[in-house]
Amino acid sequence: xxxxxxxxxxxxxxxxxxxxxxxxxxxxxxxxxxxxxxxxxxxxxxxxxxxxxxxxxxxxxxxxxxxxxxxxxxxxxxxxxxxxxxxxxxxxxxxxxxxxxxxxxxxxxxxxxxxxxxxxxxxxxxxxxxxxxxxxxxxxxxxxxxxxxxxxxxxxxxxxxxxxxxxxxxxxxxxxxxxxxxxxxxxxxxxxxxxxxxxxxxxxxxxxxxxxxxxxxxxxxxxxxxxxxxxxxxxxxxx
Amino acid sequence: xxxxxxxxxxxxxxxxxxxxxxxxxxxxxxxxxxxxxxxxxxxxxxxxxxxxxxxxxxxxxxxxxxxxxxxxxxxxxxxxxxxxxxxxxxxxxxxxxxxxxxxxxxxxxxxxxxxxxxxxxxxxxxxxxxxxxxxxxxxxxxxxxxxxxxxxxxxxxxxxxxxxxxxxxxxxxxxxxxxxxxxxxxxxxxxxxxxxxxxxxxxxxxxxxxxxxxxxxxxxxxxxxxxxxxxxxxxxxxxxxxxxxxxxxxxxxxxxxxxxxxxxxxxxxxxxxxxxxxxxxxxxxxxxxxxxxxxxxxxxxxxxxxxxxxxxxxxxxxxxxxxxxxxxxxxxxxxxxxxxxxxxxxxxxxxxxxxxxxxxxxxxxxxxxxxxxxxxxxxxxxxxxxxxxxxxxxxxxxxxxxxxxxxxxxxxxxxxxxxxxxxxxxxxxxxxxxxxxxxxx
Numbered sequence: 001x002x003x004x005x006x007x008x009x010x011x012x013x014x015x016x017x018x019x020x021x022x023x024x025x026x027x028x029x030x031x032x033x034x035x036x037x038x039x040x041x042x043x044x045x046x047x048x049x050x051x052x053x054x055x056x057x058x059x060x061x062x063x064x065x066x067x068x069x070x071x072x073x074x075x076x077x078x079x080x081x082x083x084x085x086x087x088x089x090x091x092x093x094x095x096x097x098x099x100x101x102x103x104x105x106x107x108x109x110x111x112x113x114x115x116x117x118x119x120x121x122x123x124x125x126x127x128x129x130x131x132x133x134x135x136x137x138x139x140x141x142x143x144x145x146x147x148x149x150x151x152x153x154x155x156x157x158x159x160x161x162x163x164x165x166x167x168x169x170x171x172x173x174x175x176x177x178x179x180x181x182x183x184x185x186x187x188x189x190x191x192x193x194x195x196x197x198x199x200x201x202x203x204x205x206x207x208x209x210x211x212x213x214x215x216x217x218x219x220x221x222x223x224x225x226x227x228x229x230x231x232x233x234x235x236x237x238x239x
Numbered sequence: 240x241x242x243x244x245x246x247x248x249x250x251x252x253x254x255x256x257x258x259x260x261x262x263x264x265x266x267x268x269x270x271x272x273x274x275x276x277x278x279x280x281x282x283x284x285x286x287x288x289x290x291x292x293x294x295x296x297x298x299x300x301x302x303x304x305x306x307x308x309x310x311x312x313x314x315x316x317x318x319x320x321x322x323x324x325x326x327x328x329x330x331x332x333x334x335x336x337x338x339x340x341x342x343x344x345x346x347x348x349x350x351x352x353x354x355x356x357x358x359x360x361x362x363x364x365x366x367x368x369x370x371x372x373x374x375x376x377x378x379x380x381x382x383x384x385x386x387x388x389x390x391x392x393x394x395x396x397x398x399x400x401x402x403x404x405x406x407x408x409x410x411x412x413x414x415x416x417x418x419x420x421x422x423x424x425x426x427x428x429x430x431x432x433x434x435x436x437x438x439x440x441x442x443x444x445x446x447x448x449x450x451x452x453x454x455x456x457x458x459x460x461x462x463x464x465x466x467x468x469x470x471x472x473x474x475x476x477x478x479x480x481x482x483x484x485x486x487x488x489x490x491x492x493x494x495x496x497x498x499x500x501x502x503x504x505x506x507x508x509x510x511x512x513x514x515x516x517x518x519x520x521x522x523x524x525x526x527x528x529x530x531x532x533x534x535x536x537x538x539x540x541x542x543x544x545x546x547x548x549x550x551x552x553x554x555x556x557x558x559x560x561x562x563x564x565x566x567x568x569x570x571x572x573x574x575x576x577x578x579x580x581x582x583x584x585x586x587x588x589x590x591x592x593x594x595x596x597x598x599x600x601x602x603x604x605x606x607x608x609x610x611x612x613x614x615x616x617x618x619x620x621x622x623x624x625x626x627x628x629x630x631x632x633x634x635x636x637x638x639x640x641x642x643x644x645x646x647x648x649x650x651x652x653x654x655x656x657x658x659x660x661x662x663x664x665x666x667x668x669x670x671x672x673x674x675x676x677x678x679x680x
Contacts, residue, residue, distance in 0.1 A: 001670070007656060008663040009443070010670035019441055019673030020656040039442070040674035041349050045327040 012039060059108045066108075070101045091135040099128020114161045122154030144196040145189070152188040156181035169224070176220035183210035183217075251303065251314040253360060255408040255563050256517035260360045261305060261312040262580035263587045266435040267648055268625040269333035272364065272633070274371050274605075275354035277617040282348040284323055286381040290374055291320045291346060297395045298370055300404045300515055301344050301361060310576055314361075323348050328674055329437045330621065331356050346374065353378075359517065359623065364602045365505055366515035369393060372607065379611060390606040400513070407512040411556060412563035419558050422523070424593040426477050426496040428629050431650045441655045441673040442619055442644045447636045449667055459543055462601045462634075465643070466500055466546075467538040468665075469599050469632060470526050472657040473498045474538075477528060495528040501595040502546070506559075509552060520558050522549035523595075592627035601634040612638065619644050630654050 002025050003010045004018035014037070017024050074090075074097040081090030102124025110117035126146055133142035160177045167173055183206075190206035253261075260270040295302045295318045303314035321342040326349035343358040344367075355374065357367040369391060376392040388394045433439060454464035477498065481491035502522040512518055524545035526533055533541070548554065565571060565586075574582060605618045618637035621644045624630060630647040645655050652673075662669050 004671075007660045007671075009659055010668065012670070012672040015672070017676060019671055019676065020652055020659060022652075022676075037350060038674075039672040040328050040330070040440070041326050042328060043325075044329055044436075045325045045347075 014038070055111075059111055063105060063108045066104050067101065070097045073097055092132050095128050095131030095135055098131065099124055102127060114165075115158055118154040118158040118161070121157070122150040125153070126150040141196060145192045148188055148192045149185070152185045156185055172220040172224040176217040176224065179213050179217035179220070183213040186210060249316045250306070251316075251404070252406075253312055253314065254406040254516045254518075255566050256363075256519075257360045258311070258566055259583055259587055259591070260358070262583040263591075264333050265626075266333055267432070268623060269331050270359045270623050271331035271333070271356050272359065272367060272623055273331050273354055273356045273619075273621040274367055274635075275352055275619045275621070276375065276615050278351045278353060279614050279616055281351050282323075282353050283378075283382055284348060286378050287323045287346065287348060287353070288320075289381050290377040291323060293377055293395055294370065294374060295320055297373070297393060297397070297399055298515075299399055300366070301342075301357075301370055303343060303361065304339070304341055305343060305358075305360060307576060310572065310574065310579065312360075312576070317342065321345060325349065326352065326354060330354065330440065330674075331438065331623065332436060344370070362515050363503075363505075363517045363519045364600065364620070365507060365518070368602065368605065369515055375611065375615070376608065379614065384610055384614075386610055387608050389608050392608060402513045403515045405512065405514045406516060407506070407510065407514045407518045408559050408563050410512070411506075411510045412560045413556055414560060414564060416553075416557040416560045418561040419554070422499070422594050424496060425499040425525075425596045426473070426528075427596055427627060428473075428476060428649060428654055429480060430629075430653075432626055432629070432648050433650055437675075438624070439647045439649075439652065439655075439673060439675050440621055440644055441647065441652065441659070441671060442642060443659045443662070443669045443671050444617065445641050445643070445662065445667050445669050447639045447641045450641050453665060453667060457539055459539055461641075462502070462599070463539065463543050463546060465601065465632070465634060466502055466524055466542045466599050467535065468661050469500060469597060469658060470498055470524065470538050470542065471533075471535055472654065472661055473596050474526060474528065474533060476654060476657055478532070492529050497525050497527045497529075498596045499523055499525040499594060501598045503598075503600045504550060506555065509550065509555060520555055522546050588627070592625050595628055597628060598622065598624070598631040599634070600631070603636070605635050605637045607637075618642060621646050624648055632658070 001010050002013065002015070004021065004023050004025070006023045007018055007020045009018070009020060011018060011025065015025060074094045077090040077093040077097075078087070081088055103121040106120025106124055107117045110120055126142070129142040129146035129150070133139060133146075160174075160181050163177050164170060164174050186206040186209050187203060190203055191201055194201045194203075264270045299316070299318075302316065302318050302320075304317045306313055306315045317340065319340070321344065323346045326347040330347070343361050345356045347354045347356065353375070355367065355371045357370070362370075372391045373393040373395065376386040376388070377395060379386050386392065450461055450464070454461045457464060459467070477495065481495070484491070500523065502524060503519045504522055506512070506518045506520055507514075510518075522545060524542040526538065526541065571579065571582070600620070600622050602620050607615055615637070617640050618635055619642045620633040620635040622631050622633040624646045626648055629649050630645055632643060632645050634641065634643045636642070643659075645658065647655060659669055659671060
């Protein structure tokens with residue numbers, strides 16, 4: 001029977017070191033006649049694996065709840081508006097509700113294909129904006145401003161999602177990516193608004209906002225790289 | 240009159256000791272305990288699965304899942320038998336409240352090791368042992384043995400008695416008793432924690448005869464002896480930490496926190512009850528390093544006196560009454576569950592984690608029918624710990640093997656080393672194994 005000469009305890013066969021003090025066992029002490037099996041398995045098994053609803057079931061239920069809630073909201077708006085004398089403001093509500101439903105339904109239905117989900121969400125946003133634009137005697141802002149904004153939002157969400165998926169460690173770098181995407185989206189928004197309203201581009205407030213946001217995102221990247229890779233976070237935060 | 244079949248499964252209330260567990264359960268404090276057997280032969284999974292199928296009718300109390308209500312957690316009946324599952328490097332992971340189909344007990348197998356993990360939400364060690372012994376007996380019956388219903392093995396053909404799921408705390412509450420005096424916070428082992436979801440189990444096995452002889456030599460029981468060794472190890476640890484922090488002489492003693500153990504005691508021996516649900520309270524042997532440094536003989540006397548005083552019927556009744564009356568208070572009843580959860584966590588911190596430096600649970604002798612004695616080689620008990628207390632000690636004996644398992648959330652195995660080597664220095668032979676290798680603190 002192997003034993004630790006420091007602690008004086010006997011040890012199980014096959015152990016490389018004393019579990020109490022870490023003293024390595026000399027080879028001579030190890031018995032090799034019987035195959036050694038560790039006291040516990042060397043893998044982690046989740047006991048609740050397989051119990052409960054699958055991710056697909058959860059998304060289906062979420063879509064049902066969302067459809068019911070938004071459908072009731074749109075229907076009650078239309079009924080109230082009709083009781084008030086005609087179909088007026090409720091058209092905007094209905095268009096917005098359809099847009100919100102389309103965004104979430106697209107994401108939930110295309111959960112495993114993030115690129116397609118982002119495109120579907122952008123399409124739903126654009127359709128909702130076009131609906132609102134049409135309801136307010138078509139002025140074309142939905143195409144001139146909404147289209148580039150929806151495209152940039154979808155591209156930004158896709159880029160952030162893809163970079164997060166590829167990242168080996170996820171932490172403050174996700175916030176950094178998201179802030180950069182917001183800064184880019186704001187620049188495109190001002191660009192589209194300038195073109196639509198004045199016909200000329202003069203970026204001002206979006207650059208100021210971006211100049212405020214980008215340093216914060218750089219700080220997040222720095223903290224992520226320094227704390228996660230350079231130091232032990234568990235010790236740092238006493239986790 | 241025709242009765243329509245019930246469409247929804249029946250539900251049950253948690254007992255008065257269990258209500259504290261669901262709000263305080265976490266990855267680091269899963270509120271589970273584990274009984275594990277080493278068999279002479281590898282586990283037969285087919286027989287084990289068949290044996291589990293037969294448990295639901297005799298033990299309806301265990302076949303429940305935890306659900307969230309508006310004001311309280313509650314049990315919902317789930318008669319589907321849990322399938323045996325693979326064991327894990329880190330046992331006793333937390334169940335998810337509200338997850339459909341998640342049982343509150345698990346049976347796990349690994350080569351010749353068979354383990355039962357039970358949530359404290361449904362029962363204490365007595366209830367867990369009853370289920371485990373009956374399961375083992377049925378398992379061996381399905382393997383071809385004739386196992387009698389003795390030594391705590393329940394008859395699977397008998398109907399469950401309503402007394403088995405009685406909330407005995409409610410029965411023995413005596414409104415009007417003064418509450419126990421509040422205690423000051425105790426000292427806790429310092430140091431970084433292991434990652435979430437992981438726990439280090441260090442098991443030391445020794446001879447029952449040797450241990451009893453040693454305890455008898457001191458004129459105390461095995462539980463008192465182990466509690467005294469535990470407190471002595473904590474006292475040394477606290478002193479060394481104070482010295483390491485550079486405080487001169489005994490100056491640190493002026494601010495030294497007490498060292499207090501939580502030693503669960505089975506109330507069935509004092510208040511007649513045959514419930515399988517929780518019915519245990521704890522004793523609180525305490526050392527006060529502000530007063531003096533205690534030698535081992537002093538510690539033995541203090542622990543013995545604390546245990547004797549703590550087991551007085553009146554003292555226990557007022558703890559029971561405080562717990563039951565707190566849950567019956569209209570103010571507490573009216574709280575929505577999220578607010579109640581925060582309230583319970585605060586209570587647990589004040590009256591639970593912060594009050595104790597450690598936990599020592601001795602389940603006593605695990606007996607099985609004689610025909611199984613050669614087929615079951617060893618029994619271990621592992622109990623829940625928490626990120627504040629960090630380490631707990633659980634003991635159980637089977638035949639001539641006394642098993643002491645230390646569950647620890649500390650990165651450092653320093654406490655385990657101090658405690659187990661103190662037994663070795665006292666002349667006991669201890670064999671040690673662990674689920675994860677040593678890591679220096």
